[in-house]
Amino acid sequence: QKEVEQNSGPLSVPEGAIASLNCTYSDRGSQSFFWYRQYSGKSPELIMSIYSNGDKEDGRFTAQLNKASQYVSLLIRDSQPSDSATYLCAVNPFDKVIFGPGTSLSVIP
Amino acid sequence: DGGITQSPKYLFRKEGQNVTLSCEQNLNHDAMYWYRQDPGQGLRLIYYSQIVNDFQKGDIAEGYSVSREKKESFPLTVTSAQKNPTAFYLCASRDRAIDTQYFGPGTRLTVL
Numbered sequence: 001q002k003e004v005e006q007n008s009g010p011l012s013v014p015e016g017a018i019a020s021l022n023c024t025y026s027d028r029g030s031q032s033f034f035w036y037r038q039y040s041g042k043s044p045e046l047i048m049s050i051y052s053n054g055d056k057e058d059g060r061f062t063a064q065l066n067k068a069s070q071y072v073s074l075l076i077r078d079s080q081p082s083d084s085a086t087y088l089c090a091v092n093p094f095d096k097v098i099f100g101p102g103t104s105l106s107v108i109p
Numbered sequence: 110d111g112g113i114t115q116s117p118k119y120l121f122r123k124e125g126q127n128v129t130l131s132c133e134q135n136l137n138h139d140a141m142y143w144y145r146q147d148p149g150q151g152l153r154l155i156y157y158s159q160i161v162n163d164f165q166k167g168d169i170a171e172g173y174s175v176s177r178e179k180k181e182s183f184p185l186t187v188t189s190a191q192k193n194p195t196a197f198y199l200c201a202s203r204d205r206a207i208d209t210q211y212f213g214p215g216t217r218l219t220v221l
Contacts, residue, residue, distance in 0.1 A: 032208045043199055043212040044152075051208075088151065090210070095140065095159060096167070097203075097210050101151040 003027065004091050004100035012106045019076040021103050023089030026070065032092040033065055035074045037085045038102070044088055048074060079107045112136070113213035115200050120218045122187075122194070130185045130216045132200035140203040141183040142210065145169060145196045152199065158183055187218065195220045 007022045021035075032051055036044035048063040050056045050072065056063045062075040076083055084107050089100040113134045122128045134141065140159050144152040154167030158177040172191025177183055187194045200213040
C-alpha cells in the first residue's frame with residue numbers, strides 16, 4: 001500500500017467551478033499535512049498547511065482534514081485557468097515528508 | 110532576500126562523469142532535503158540532513174552522495190554509479206517552527 005495516495009487525474013473543471021482534490025495517507029501518526037502546487041517545469045510551492053481536524057480556508061482555497069478517516073482534501077473555489085497545475089499532497093509523520101504522486105488539474109476557460 | 114538557491118538551473122553531463130549540484134539557503138533552517146522528480150512522477154527522497162555534519166539516506170540514495178559541512182549548504186553529487194541520472198533535482202529546507210518544507214527552483218540534469 002502506498003503511503004500517500006491521491007485521486008488519479010487529470011482532473012478537468014470549467015472556469016469558475018469548484019475543483020476538489022483528494023488525498024489519503026497510511027500513517028496514523030502523521031501530524032502535519034500540506035498541499036503544494038507545481039506548474040510544469042517549476043518547483044513545488046506551498047499553498048496550504050493543516051494540522052488539526054476540520055477546515056482551513058485561505059482565499060479561494062480550503063483544506064479539509066479528517067484524521068480518523070486518514071483523509072485530507074483541497075477545494076479550489078472559482079477555479080481560474082491559472083490554477084492549472086499539478087497538486088501534490090504531502091504528509092509529515094516524523095522528520096521526513098512523504099509526497100503523493102500528484103493530481104493534474106486543468107481549468108478550461 | 111531570503112530563500113533557497115540551486116545552481117546550475119540546467120546541467121548536461123556525459124556518461125561516466127560525476128557532477129555536483131549546489132543548494133544554498135539563508136533561511137537559518139536546520140533540516141535540508143534532496144528529491145528527484147522524473148517526468149509525470151512524484152518526488153522521491155534521495156538524502157536528508159537534520160543538522161550540520163549529519164545526514165541520512167532516503168529512499169533512492171544509491172549512486173548519490175552528499176555533505177553537510179555548513180548549515181547553509183547541502184550539495185548533492187550524482188556519481189557515475191547512478192544508472193539513470195537524467196531528472197529534475199529539487200532541494201528543500203524545513204522550518205521546524207511551523208513544520209513546513211520550502212523548495213528551491215530545481216536543477217534539471219541531462220546525461221548525454
